[in-house]
Amino acid sequence: MAQTFAGIDVNLLAALINNIALPELLAWLASLRAKGVTVVSEVDALAKLNMDVDTGNAAGEAALKAHGG
């Protein structure tokens, strides 16, 4: 698995920092936002998955208990 910083591949970050001047970097990020692109990190995606599983399982277990399970 690639090393990440804040869920972003460190190689991508290094490439950005080394090869893109700050104004260009800002323009690129602005263009991503303008296109409505959401870049989802591993950390965020896994956290959302875990949260939804835990929420669903808690509700299911509570209903099981309430119905004699």
Next chain:
Amino acid sequence: MTPMQKEKRSQLFAITLVAVVLSGTYACHKSIQPATPVAAAAITADGIVIRLNEFQAALISYCGPAASCAPGTLDTAKFRSVLSDLIVARSALKQVPNGWQATVKTAWASVKLQLANWNGTQNPLLASAFTVVDALIGAL
């Protein structure tokens, strides 16, 4: 400040900026670009979990709050069995990122078996939630 320190400082600023802006886009927009294959797999799994949760919520509402499901709805033992299957499916989606498909399919087949003689059209919300999950898992 030396030129080296200035460079380090600008790099740190750039890293922070990227992290902040990208995390901001995650919260504000609908078009999704996974950062890595692991993120893509988690997003796919989460899509199924969300639908399973919707189906479960509709099922719980349909059964009602009493210890036994409301008359004319579902057999309470089958209701409990379906809930257990949903828990198994969700747990696999969380714990087996590279191999949850077989478990999810088996659990959903068990759900369908429990509901084999159930008239889902009695409750449009439950029926539509069932159809969505069935299509999603059928396409795996």
